Amino acid sequence: MTAATVNSKSEGFNPEDFDVPSNYRHWVGDRAENYLGPFFFYMDGMHPRTALRVVNHHCNAHDSVHGGILMALADYTLCLGANGGESESVVTVSCSNEFTAPAFLGDLIEGRAQVIKRGGSMVFVRCELLVGETVVLMSSAVIKRLRK
Numbered sequence: 001m002t003a004a005t006v007n008s009k010s011e012g013f014n015p016e017d018f019d020v021p022s023n024y025r026h027w028v029g030d031r032a033e034n035y036l037g038p039f040f041f042y043m044d045g046m047h048p049r050t051a052l053r054v055v056n057h058h059c060n061a062h063d064s065v066h067g068g069i070l071m072a073l074a075d076y077t078l079c080l081g082a083n084g085g086e087s088e089s090v091v092t093v094s095c096s097n098e099f100t101a102p103a104f105l106g107d108l109i110e111g112r113a114q115v116i117k118r119g120g121s122m123v124f125v126r127c128e129l130l131v132g133e134t135v136v137l138m139s140s141a142v143i144k145r146l147r148k
Helices: 030-035 067-082
Strands: 040-044 047-053 088-101 106-119 123-133 134-144
Touching: 030 067, 040 067, 040 123, 067 088, 067 106, 067 123, 067 134
Parallel strands: none
Antiparallel strands: 040 047, 047 106, 088 134, 106 123, 123 134
């Protein structure tokens, strides 16, 4: 992900088209995230906020969000925390997830990340995914900073 690829219009993903608040934007360039999501974000200082409006292709047979979709959104949130929403390339080394409640068709899932420690090559990050005030997933990760 690079700062130059951030644009909500260039790939047709306008947050308002997905009933996501207009202060969010789309990070262009990740085909997997586009296919799974699309995911949206904004930066609250150095803390990313992410969002996903749940539609049919995010759900399992029970109309609850598939765990893999939640983990992908958590990874997106964690990586934005690690790179601060900037152009630094990062990759996930390890990720641990705890599912605490379901999310359902139509819900707006919002993510919040917090950097615990930023080192020269590794970043330790936590995030929560919420529907309203209900935490649906807690996640922590070690993210590697890639040097050019």
